[in-house]
Amino acid sequence: MSMADKYPKYYKRTPGDTTVLDTYAVNMMFPVDDPTGCILHARKKLLVPGTRTGGKSLRDDIKEARDTLTRYLELTEAKAGSEA
Numbered sequence: 001m002s003m004a005d006k007y008p009k010y011y012k013r014t015p016g017d018t019t020v021l022d023t024y025a026v027n028m029m030f031p032v033d034d035p036t037g038c039i040l041h042a043r044k045k046l047l048v049p050g051t052r053t054g055g056k057s058l059r060d061d062i063k064e065a066r067d068t069l070t071r072y073l074e075l076t077e078a079k080a081g082s083e084a
């Protein structure tokens with residue numbers, strides 16, 4: 001049994017005849033319910049940290065992803081607390 005058979009949630013076929021992927025295709029393949037946009041922004045930073053066109057270092061991208069995820073927790077904590 002292959003790893004893809006054992007863990008199908010982690011293995012996806014590329015859409016159509018796509019041979020290259022960008023962060024937006026990854027978002028479609030692995031959707032996240034994220035009305036804040038924070039998780040998707042952090043995901044983009046973590047997919048290729050330090051190598052995108054913005055000229056930020058690996059460390060800068062990692063720190064920004066962390067800060068964005070912290071902001072997500074802040075925004076959703078308030079909501080979760082009000083639903084309790």
